[in-house]
Amino acid sequence: MTLALKKTQPETKPDKKKLSIFLAGIGAVGGTLLEQIRDLEHPRYDLEIVGFCNSRFTCWEPDAEQLNDPTNICCGAKTDWDSIPKKILDKADHDLVFVDATGSENVARVYHDLLQHGIHIATPSKLANTFEQEYFDALDKICIEHNSHYRYETAVGAGLPVVSTIKTLLNSGDEITKIAGVVSGTMTYLFNQLEAGVSFSQSVQNAKTNGYSEPDPRDDLSGEDVARKFLILARISGFEFDREQIRVDSLVPEKLVSLSTDEFLQKLPDYDSHWKSRNAQALVNNKKLRYVGEFTPDGISVGVSEVKADSPLSHLKGTDNLIQIYTRRYSDSPIVIQGPGAGKEVTAAGVLGDIIDIGGLV
Numbered sequence: 600m601t602l603a604l605k606k607t608q609p610e611t612k613p614d615k616k617k618l619s620i621f622l623a624g625i626g627a628v629g630g631t632l633l634e635q636i637r638d639l640e641h642p643r644y645d646l647e648i649v650g651f652c653n654s655r656f657t658c659w660e661p662d663a664e665q666l667n668d669p670t671n672i673c674c675g676a677k678t679d680w681d682s683i684p685k686k687i688l689d690k691a692d693h694d695l696v697f698v699d700a701t702g703s704e705n706v707a708r709v710y711h712d713l714l715q716h717g718i719h720i721a722t723p724s725k726l727a728n729t730f731e732q733e734y735f736d737a738l739d740k741i742c743i744e745h746n747s748h749y750r751y752e753t754a755v756g757a758g759l760p761v762v763s764t765i766k767t768l769l770n771s772g773d774e775i776t777k778i779a780g781v782v783s784g785t786m787t788y789l790f791n792q793l794e795a796g797v798s799f800s801q802s803v804q805n806a807k808t809n810g811y812s813e814p815d816p817r818d819d820l821s822g823e824d825v826a827r828k829f830l831i832l833a834r835i836s837g838f839e840f841d842r843e844q845i846r847v848d849s850l851v852p853e854k855l856v857s858l859s860t861d862e863f864l865q866k867l868p869d870y871d872s873h874w875k876s877r878n879a880q881a882l883v884n885n886k887k888l889r890y891v892g893e894f895t896p897d898g899i900s901v902g903v904s905e906v907k908a909d910s911p912l913s914h915l916k917g918t919d920n921l922i923q924i925y926t927r928r929y930s931d932s933p934i935v936i937q938g939p940g941a942g943k944e945v946t947a948a949g950v951l952g953d954i955i956d957i958g959g960l961v
Contacts, residue, residue, distance in 0.1 A: 615645040617694070618958050621687050622651040624700035625669045627810060628723055631947035632700065633669055639951070644958045649690050652678045654701070659686070680705050684712050691718060694961045696954050699724050710738060714747040719961065721953035723753035723946050725827040732839050748960055750953035755782060755828045756920050758945035758952075759938050765835055768926055768934075775836035777925040777933075779893040782828045784918030784941025785812045785819040786890035790878075791916060794887065799874035800867040807864075811918055811941050815860045820850040822890070825901045829892045838896055848902025850890075881905045887913040911935070918942060 620636065622629055629651075636646050650659045651669055658665055658675040665672065687697060697713050699706050699722040707726040711734075714720060728735055728751060742749050755761045765775065781787055788811050792802035803820070806812040812819045826845045833840045852870055855863050881888050886905040889912045893900055906912045911921055920940030923933040939945050 615641070616643060616958060617645045617647060618954065619647050619649045619690065619693060619695040620698060620954065621649055621683075621690075621695065622698045622700065623683075623706055624698075624702070625651055625653050625672075626700065627943040628946050628950070629698070629700035630669060631943040632698065632950055633666065635947055635951050637666060641955065644955060646954070649695070650687070652683070654678060654703070657683065659690075680709060684709050687713065687718060688716050691716070694958070695719065696721055696957055698722065698950060698954070699727075700950070702726065710749070711741060714738065714741045714749060715745055717745055717747050719748040719750075719957045721750045721950050721957060723751070723757075723950055725751075725754045725824075725831060727751075728754060728831045728834065729827045729842060732834070732841055735834050748957045750957060751831075752953050753946050753949035755831055756922060756936065756938075757784065757940050757942060758949035759920060759922070759936050759940065761832070761922055761936055762835060764934065764936060765832065765924065768924070768928075769835075769837065773929075774927040775924065776927060776930065777893070777895045778829070778832050778836070778922065779891065779925075780920070780922040781889055781891055781912055781915060782920050782922060782940060783819060783825050783890055784920060784939060785816075786825070787915045787920070787940070788918050790888045790890070793874060793878045794882075798868065798871040800864070800871050803867060804864060810943060815863075817851045817856070817860075817863060822847040822849050822901050825890060825892050826899070829894050829899050829901060833894045833899055836894070840899060844898065846898070846900040846902070850903070889913070889915070911937075 622633060625633060639646060648661060648666060650657065651661065655678055656672045656675040657678045658672045696719045699720065702724055704726055707724060710720055710727050727738065738749055752762045785806055788806050789802045792805060793799060803816050807816050818824060826842065826847050830840055830842060830845060855866055858866065878888055884905060885908045887908065888903055889906050891904040915921055918939050918941040919937060921935065921937040923935055925933045
């Protein structure tokens with residue numbers, strides 16, 4: 600018997616799904632995200648930037664030159680958050696993702712309107728989820744009612760899968776009983792510098808220079824960043840909390856709170872001896888300083904702790920985070936998530952992952 604080979608048709612590649620993106624904020628994270636989108640060759644999705652903005656100017660339908668150098672926008676329309684949402688809706692002839700990389704309260708307050716009109720959102724910003732509890736609850740309700748998607752994986756842990764892990768546990772019927780650990784890469788970096796003999800003031804300056812801290816390091820040193828992250832973790836775990844209920848240990852000396860950033864950095868060396876002494880005392884006790892947060896249904900607290908030398912937290916290096924998640928099922932041995940918790944590359948990559956995840960849902 601002779602077998603004839605069946606002639607096969609050449610395989611045709613399916614058309615890529617088009618996702619439009621408006622990027623608010625083109626600073627460290629936003630600018631890096633723009634580069635990653637530009638370099639991405641995804642087999643399923645074609646990502647198109649329909650507009651981007653900084654705090655002053657907005658560029659619509661950018662050309663290749665503008666995308667290659669977004670910081671050069673100085674002749675576009677003035678950035679106006681009363682009109683931008685409407686223009687975004689006008690361009691939403693297919694799936695559109697709004698990316699908020701601004702850290703602006705005004706921008707975070709437009710989420711409601713966008714989600715209500717089917718615009719999806721991906722953001723590293725913590726603001727919207729840490730406004731009043733009613734705002735947080737409304738965002739979730741709007742997404743369900745209007746079939747829109749809201750992703751904020753990078754709001755806690757940069758590129759680490761913390762938020763998605765908690766949501767997966769809850770969707771499987773588990774209950775969160777405690778979350779503890781270090782969620783500030785900036786703080787990890789500072790205390791590692793102290794252990795290496797670097798002064799506190801120089802450690803802060805190094806963190807700022809290397810892009811590990813906010814432009815004003817007090818935004819990190821105040822503990823506000825960690826407090827907001829644990830507030831988000833508590834809320835997505837199903838518990839109602841407001842910022843005023845969180846106990847926060849600030850590293851900013853009271854006398855330096857109201858100074859300009861430059862004045863703050865100039866005066867900070869006055870407090871180096873305090874931190875040198877505190878670090879030395881921890882080492883004498885065979886412990887290390889770490890900025891630790893803890894959430895239980897009874898409350899949230901964040902602050903400096905002396906952790907034992909054999910604790911996983913004591914071994915954190917660089918800008919690492921380590922989050923322990925205890926649940927009804929994982930009561931004796933928690934789920935542990937560890938890795939870099941700061942840096943524009945990993946944060947931008949996490950936002951890009953959220954955009955792609957949204958593409959798979961629409």
